[in-house]
Amino acid sequence: MEGLQLQPFTQKTIKIIKQIPRGNVMTYGQIATMAGSSRGARQVVRVLHSMSSKHQLPWHRVINSKGEISLRDEESYFTQKKLLEDEGIVFEENGRVDLNTYLFFPNDTLG
């Protein structure tokens, strides 16, 4: 429909994020790698900033490589945490989630 003026990396990033199922998470670096740039974690950040509202992305299912919510703003932090908890994700006392349990691995051969 729109937005095909974006870079392939950005388009892939959007598509990947949309495929994260409920109750699962992905990391910035993981998404960047699958979108074609293993060093593009910060571009994933940019995508979330500029595209989450336009593309209905499950932005809350994207966390950092430590399994931690990376938002600095307290209110936003707890908003994301609640969204994840509503999907059945359990946070540990250190504020992290178990990536071995919740990390999603897209099957790129599927689409």
Place this chain on the structure above:
DNA sequence: TTAGTGACAGGCA
């Protein structure tokens, strides 16, 4: 056009 930015990642002390 250039310079600055950033929900990161990984290495090192």
Place this chain on the structure above:
DNA sequence: CTGCCTGCCACTA
């Protein structure tokens, strides 16, 4: 475990 530094690159003004 923590904190600091560097690389990285699409986007924005």
